[in-house]
Amino acid sequence: MQTHTCFLLSYVKFGDNDAFLHCFSADAGYQSFFAKGLYLSKNKKKPYLFPLNQLAVSVVKAGASKKIPTVSKLELAAEYVEVKDVRMQSILFFAAEFLHQILREEQQNDVAFEAISMFREDIKNNNFNAHINLLVRFLGISGVAPLTNDYKFLDPESGNFTHEIAHPLFTEEISQIWKTFLMTENIGEISLIRDSRNSFLDSLLIYYHQHFFGFYTPNSLAVLRQIFE
Structure with a gap:
């Protein structure tokens, strides 16, 4: 037993009870388990x-003919x-859906596990930027976070800051928010107003689309937006 x-x-849910x-x-890392009788x-x-x-x-360790272990x-x-x-529930559902696609191929990763723990602390503290912080942290964990320089505009395709705007959403204001997150050691202390939070989240999702093959916008984003309106 493990x-x-x-x-x-x-x-x-599988069948009536499992x-x-x-x-x-x-x-x-990423694991799947079969829970028998969970819905009894x-x-x-x-x-x-x-x-x-x-x-x-x-x-119970799975046998040779059984790939998914039983709980x-x-x-x-x-x-x-x-x-x-x-509101915090909607952030949790969004984060879980995001992580489910990002971590599907991930093996043991202590840094990723700790980042989820930090997210849970943000939730416990009612931090409405919890999902923002999570997405930023995973860019660093995945090794695709932009490098900062003196230019004003972030190009989401190249991951570099440039002197001219490369994408209509990556304005000077949004690009500056990116720099703030990239250059702040404790991003949990950063505060964003609702409009800035929404625009920055949109820019994060665009960046993930550019740098993670097959990435899709979590379906729960619509609910998240509706609840925060």
């Missing part, structure tokens, strides 16, 4: 299925923090 400490990225869990674990009325673990909950998943025990791996604010 036990993995992991963050829940997504889950899919589910597949997709997680990012501290020791093995006597099973009290279904409330654990909330985006980016930290779980302790004990599994034998499911517990919370950290203190449970109930997120009641619907």
Whole structure:
């Protein structure tokens, strides 16, 4: 039996009572597990299925003919923090969907695991920039963050700052926000007003489209925007 400490990225109900869990674990990176009987009325673990909950998943090692290990025990791996604010809930769902596509091929990565932990702290502290901070951190983790210089405009395709605007969304104001995040050691202290937050998030998603093959805008973005209106 093996036990993995992991963050829940997504889950899919299978049949009437079972589910597949997709997680990012501290020791093995992206992992999928089969949870049998999770939806049975006597099973009290279904409330654990909330985006980016930290779980302790004990599994029976899969045999040669079975690729996905079966969960034998499911517990919370950290203190449970109930997120009641619907705005923070929408940020959690957006972040989990983003991470699910970014981390699908990722092996063990302590820095990535710590970045998710930092995101959870931002959520706990009701930081409405939590998802922004997460996306910025993962650019650095992935090695595609822009390098700063004295030019005013960020070119999202090349990842360089230039003297002329290269994309209509990457104005001098938005490019300056990029520089602020890139040059600030503790980005959790940066505060953005709603309009700037929305525009900067749009620019981040464009940058991800340019630098991550097959990247798509999370479907939960529409809900996130609606809730913050």
